[in-house]
Amino acid sequence: MRMSRVVTALLSVGAVTAAVGIAQPHAASASSSDSPPPAASSAITGAHFLALAIESHLAQSMPGSFGGVALSPSGTGVTVYLTAPTSSNESSVRSYAQSTASANPNTMPSSAPITFAATPTTAAQQDALHQSVTTDVTSGYWTNNGVTVTAWGPDVTTGKENITVSTLTPSVTQALAARYGSNINVVAQTPATTPQYTASRSADVAPWSGGTMLTDESSDCSSGIPVRSGSTYFIVTAAHCFLKGTTVANRSAIFNLGSQTIIGSITNRDVSNGGADAELLGSLNGGTSSAKLYTGSGASTKNTMAGWLATVVGDKVCSDGAFEAEVCTGTVSAISQCQTIEGRYMCYVSDVSGNGTTPFVGNGDSGGPVYLWPALYAGIYTVLGTLTSSYGSTVPCTVYTGHGRTCSAGGTYTQLGHVLSEWNLTVNP
Numbered sequence: 001m002r003m004s005r006v007v008t009a010l011l012s013v014g015a016v017t018a019a020v021g022i023a024q025p026h027a028a029s030a031s032s033s034d035s036p037p038p039a040a041s042s043a044i045t046g047a048h049f050l051a052l053a054i055e056s057h058l059a060q061s062m063p064g065s066f067g068g069v070a071l072s073p074s075g076t077g078v079t080v081y082l083t084a085p086t087s088s089n090e091s092s093v094r095s096y097a098q099s100t101a102s103a104n105p106n107t108m109p110s111s112a113p114i115t116f117a118a119t120p121t122t123a124a125q126q127d128a129l130h131q132s133v134t135t136d137v138t139s140g141y142w143t144n145n146g147v148t149v150t151a152w153g154p155d156v157t158t159g160k161e162n163i164t165v166s167t168l169t170p171s172v173t174q175a176l177a178a179r180y181g182s183n184i185n186v187v188a189q190t191p192a193t194t195p196q197y198t199a200s201r202s203a204d205v206a207p208w209s210g211g212t213m214l215t216d217e218s219s220d221c222s223s224g225i226p227v228r229s230g231s232t233y234f235i236v237t238a239a240h241c242f243l244k245g246t247t248v249a250n251r252s253a254i255f256n257l258g259s260q261t262i263i264g265s266i267t268n269r270d271v272s273n274g275g276a277d278a279e280l281l282g283s284l285n286g287g288t289s290s291a292k293l294y295t296g297s298g299a300s301t302k303n304t305m306a307g308w309l310a311t312v313v314g315d316k317v318c319s320d321g322a323f324e325a326e327v328c329t330g331t332v333s334a335i336s337q338c339q340t341i342e343g344r345y346m347c348y349v350s351d352v353s354g355n356g357t358t359p360f361v362g363n364g365d366s367g368g369p370v371y372l373w374p375a376l377y378a379g380i381y382t383v384l385g386t387l388t389s390s391y392g393s394t395v396p397c398t399v400y401t402g403h404g405r406t407c408s409a410g411g412t413y414t415q416l417g418h419v420l421s422e423w424n425l426t427v428n429p
Helices: 043-061 087-103 123-139 170-180 416-422
Strands: 066-071 078-082 114-118 149-155 160-165 184-188 208-210 213-215 220-222 226-229 232-237 247-252 257-269 279-282 289-295 301-308 316-321 325-341 344-353 369-372 380-395 407-415
Touching: 043 066, 043 078, 043 087, 066 123, 078 087, 087 114, 123 149, 123 160, 123 170, 123 325, 123 344, 160 170, 170 184, 208 226, 213 257, 226 289, 232 257, 232 289, 289 316, 289 380, 301 416, 316 380, 316 407, 325 407, 344 380, 344 416, 380 416, 407 416
Parallel strands: 078 114, 160 184, 208 289, 301 380
Antiparallel strands: 066 078, 149 160, 149 325, 213 220, 213 247, 226 232, 232 279, 247 257, 257 279, 289 301, 316 325, 316 369, 325 344, 344 407, 369 380, 380 407
């Protein structure tokens, strides 16, 4: 959600997530220690690790039945989706979960409740259907047949592909069902389901941190995840924010505040259809980015990153854009989604539902960090991705108001794993 001086409708002010069957977060760098981290401070975090381990195990051991995993509403338990739950395979899953948790006491709770739910499709079938929809949308099949698909992606909790269309009629529903069968959920695009870009924090210094104000003097965005490739440092932000080669400063042009210090310029930018909403702020003034994020509200304080993780449906998350600052009201409702915004379709997107009243993201927050909540350890945050767009009901902004800023109770973010792979990056240690 970029914020622009001219186009205030944009939310800048002015994909498949890999299952990671490991017992600790991805290392911040290749040289990070392999020793286990301190005991997790939260049953929620422990359940996340356990869910990833179960997902990786069952995708290989029960491919004909496994449909996916999600965290319970409280975030402390794991729901396993199977096409044919039986006492035998449920017992097998519980046994695996218990032995895995016992082998990893620092990161997984042995008492995390495991529940089971029936699903009409396996994870492999969901992936195949999602690929079919993606191929049709991107090849122009639906456009040529008079249907505008604006967002699509699998829903692990129903075993179906969610498909959002600009205009929903009985004939459109029938056409989609004829093409894909019954395992789809078709909805009409409404203001609440229309993605909009979301484009102290205003006076940072090198080494540069995440969660700060960025501007090209035309529109404002936020800095995201500090990363590096070898000895070259960058900061990930959103590709819809700035053109490649643009010089970027640490301030808000829209609110006319901040240090005006040049941070660097955009050196890499993904603008491909099917790619990620990501770009790299490089050629950094001072040479390096830090391993820290601004957190909290207002001027806030800096806290350290603890590497990154793949996303699980049900994760409790915080957004951390420079304008609405840290907001920890989000719950991941879908992963590995694709969406079309302003003529480009992007994947590797996670959808986040908020509490309906608190602003999760607003204009200028695009590119800002998203991380697990509560913190893995006190003051140490595990990052998941960078903010892409608003989603859900419009609510009043609470930190920076005026100048056409709008906020929403939910949002979307670009999953970090794909971005790291695309440009051979590691999260700063």
